[in-house]
Every structure is written in structure tokens, then in C-alpha cells.
Amino acid sequence: MEPAADGDAHRQRREDDRAPIVSLRPLGLADAVDFMAWASDDRVMRFLKRPLCATREQAVAQIRDTVLGHPWFRAICVAGRPVGQVSVWPYADEGGHRANLGYALARDHWGRGIAAAAIRMVVARVFDELSRLERLEAVTDVENVRSQRVLEKAGFKREGVLRRYIAGRGGGEARDAVIYSFLSSDRA
Template sequence: MFGSALFRRDYPALEGAKVFLRMPAAEDYAAWAELREESRAFLTPWEPVWSHDELSRRAYRQRLRQYQIAYEQGHAVSFFLFCKDEGNLLGGITLSNIRRGAAQTATIGYWMGERYAGKGAMFDALQCVIPYAFDTLRLHRLEAACIPSNQRSVRLLEKAGFQREGLLRSYLCINGSWQDHYLYARIVGDTPIGR
């Protein structure tokens, strides 16, 4: 576990060449809601159906509570990505489904605001999150799944050293329908990113 009511570590913050990552906070609501709303059409094909109040302040507060509980129970770590230079919110990345015991694994998921996509920020974020997962959390394996037609995500994962392990049929309900996904994985000790 990452913490408890009696012993609580500081929430993690990571820094890359282009981005700064930290856990989401209440004061991020306006920037988050604006970025998600303006990127809705861009994100919709790759995400579960948004609820009717997806971008409401109340839904955001619930999301923050879920992030905090998952972190404190050792199940997930959620980050927002910010531009190091301007400080604006770019997107988010999460280590979820953290499994201990014999597995020592987690799943990586991410999203990026449309206007920031394709500029290297998510790759920079992965360069921060992967060592954090292996060195700090002491995980052995990271998994990521993406829809085969999401070529941006396929390129990102492969550039970050993830290897395609197979096709997961009808894996997740995305945009209202069950979608096949490629399964990618990266194991501790795999060739470092950028080599």
C-alpha cells in the first residue's frame, strides 16, 4: 500500500524534459473541464461513453475522491500532465489495476487534449512513469491496451518499448460498443526507452 490514515506519504510528482506530472487536485477542475470539452470529439472514439454530467464539478470531485482512495489503497496512481514551461494542463496518465503478489503488474492508461496530441508530451510522460513504476513501485510488468485503429497510441507504445503480445477480443466497451484491443507489455529490464 502507498499510505493509510496513520501513515501517509506525500503524493508523487514526476518531472520530464517537457512535462511535470502530479496527482489531480481540486484547483485543476476548470482547466480539466475546458480541455476535456474542447477535445470531446477527439477523445470519444477511444473512451467509454461519457456520463451526462461527465464534466460537472460534482463528478470531478467524485473522481478526485476515487483517485485518492485508489492511491491510498495501493490500487492506482493517477497523474495530470502539465507543460513544464507554460504550466497548462495537457492530459492525464494512470497506473491502474496494480496487482501485487505473484503478478507485480499494473495497467497504463492515458489521454491527451487534442491541441497537444502528437507533440511528444505523452512520450515524455511515459519516460517518467515507467521508471516510477519499476523503481519506486517495484513492479515487474506494465501492460497497456489500445484499439488497433488507434495508430497514434500504437506508435507511442512501440516507441516507448512496449511489445505487442496479442489481440484481446471484445476487451473493453468503448464509445458504446465492445472493441478488440492490442495488448502491449513492458517488463522490468527491457531495453531502456530511446535505445
Template sequence: MKITLRPYSLSDVEEFMDWCDEKVIARSRISHYSTKEEAETYLKEEAMPHPWYRAICLDNRPVGFISLTPESGSFRCRGVISYAVGSKYWGQGTATRAVEMAIPIVFEEFPDMERLEGYADVDNMASLRVLEKTGFKKEGVLKKYFLSKENKCMDVVMCSIIKNSHE
């Protein structure tokens, strides 16, 4: 199947709700949307206006997301990449291919950006492998770095890739 990246639209709401299952929610910061209206609101108010939020598609059907959050001001030389794919696509290289595709695009679309950062929960080895396979280098573990959905302070592995080091 062909993997592509494209902006989300409201017509993607059912596919979004399908791939955004309980297993994905447990491993990411994405929330559970129990109604179509909640998911549409998320897409309309969060995903679609985001500076760079794309659907990861297999044959033009969304099966995940990838986003880049650029920093601003004196930190505009860096951004944070995030991604998730539906659990039925885990272990198939879908997230890895999406990150590979996104790296040159975001460096081109954000010319001031010199560094991409990626964070993986210390217990999420699959996500860390995605970063490492796509050229990100492990920089260290950030202790008690963010709050989980359960309000537990989590440790994360921080990785980065520098512009032009991926070529």
C-alpha cells in the first residue's frame, strides 16, 4: 500500500475515530472521542488550523497523524515532531515511513528550522525505534518531563535530527 501525507479534512472524521483506538490513546497524548461531533470539533479546532498536522494515509485513507510544532522567537530554529498510527498498523513500518517522508518536507517548509526533536515515553520502545530508524539521535532521558493523562509525571527519551544530517 502507498503511504502519503496530507492535511486532515472534516470528511476524515470516521477514519480518524477508527484508527484512534484505545491502544493508541493509551500510548499517546491524543484524547478519546466518543462521538462524531467531538472528533469533528478536534479536527476543526485543533488539527486543521495547526501549523503542520497531516494525516498518515494508506491509499488515501487516514490511519494516523504526524505533526510538527515549530517553536517561535529565538527558539524558531527547532520544532517537535509527533506521530501515531492505528494499532492495527503497528509493526508494519507505517510510522517510520511517515517520519522519513516528513523530515525533508518540514525542513523545507520551515527554513529557519535547523533541529527537529522527538520524544518517546521510556516504556515505548517502538516509538523510540521509529525515531532511531529515521536518523534521530538519542540525546538523553528527561526525567519527570510531562504529565500523562492520569496526571503521572513521565520520563521521556529525547532524540533529535539536525537539518541536512538526514540526507
């Protein structure tokens, strides 16, 4: 890779200066209203397998039933307030060496580098927290170009297209997906 020209480096510094400060923390029942900012938005959830949360009660139930028992689930926060989620799910049949990364971000926060920053934070810690983890995978719909850009900005490598890999929402036709990976040896 060639070094960036001075103008490019200067532009990157200006963009970094404007980027919000992102943090990760556990998501709890008290976060149900914030959770709804992305979990009730079909534009955010259309590529995810979970149902929309149209009410606070549905959000509380999903956090209680899905999030609290999850092996590695964090809220993506800006100024301490949850604006999204990121999760790592180890594949049980692989002895813990491989896991799936998933994430979602409230639409009001798209295009600001928040998701990529959160994923870089996950990569910086998850290989140490899950001691046997060697490979982190992310699968995204071929039409979800925004998600593909986020993964590439976070350092993931595109491996290829998985044909008819994702089950259609509501029993629809299976869709193609793009698979990305980040290996423990990819960390700088």
C-alpha cells in the first residue's frame, strides 16, 4: 500500500476530529427505548433476521430473551447513549475458533464512521476475551453495500459471494450474501 498524500492525511485528520466518540458497553433492560431507535426501523432491520420491535414491551422482551443471555453482545454508544449494537457469536461446533460478527446502527447515525469504529473496537478486544477465537466472520446481503463498506473500513477482508445463503425474510426466496473475515493474525 502506498503512503497517503499529504492532502489525504490532512483530510483524514479533519474527518477523525469530527467523528463522534464511540464506546461499547453491555445493553440492558433500561436501554429499551434507545434500542427501539434501530430495532423498530425497517431500513435498519431489513437485512437482519430478527423481527421489528414496534413497542417498548417488544423491545424489553427481545433484550430479556435474546440480548441478556448472549455470549458477547454490546451496545454501540455515542456520548454514553446506545445508538446501535454489535455482537459476536462463537460457532459451537467449531470449538470456539470461529465466530460470527453482527451489528446494527440507528439510521440517524449512518455515514459518520460509528459502525466501523465500533467494529475496530470489537476486533481489538474480542480475540483476547475469547481465547480460542482465530477467525471472525461477517456475512451481509449482496445488496447491503453500506455494510460491506463498513466491514472493509474496519479491516475485514472480502472472501467471496455465498449463493442463496441468507433465508428470505418472512419465508421469501433465499438471497446471495458476501462473506468477510478478520483473523487474529490480521491485528496490527
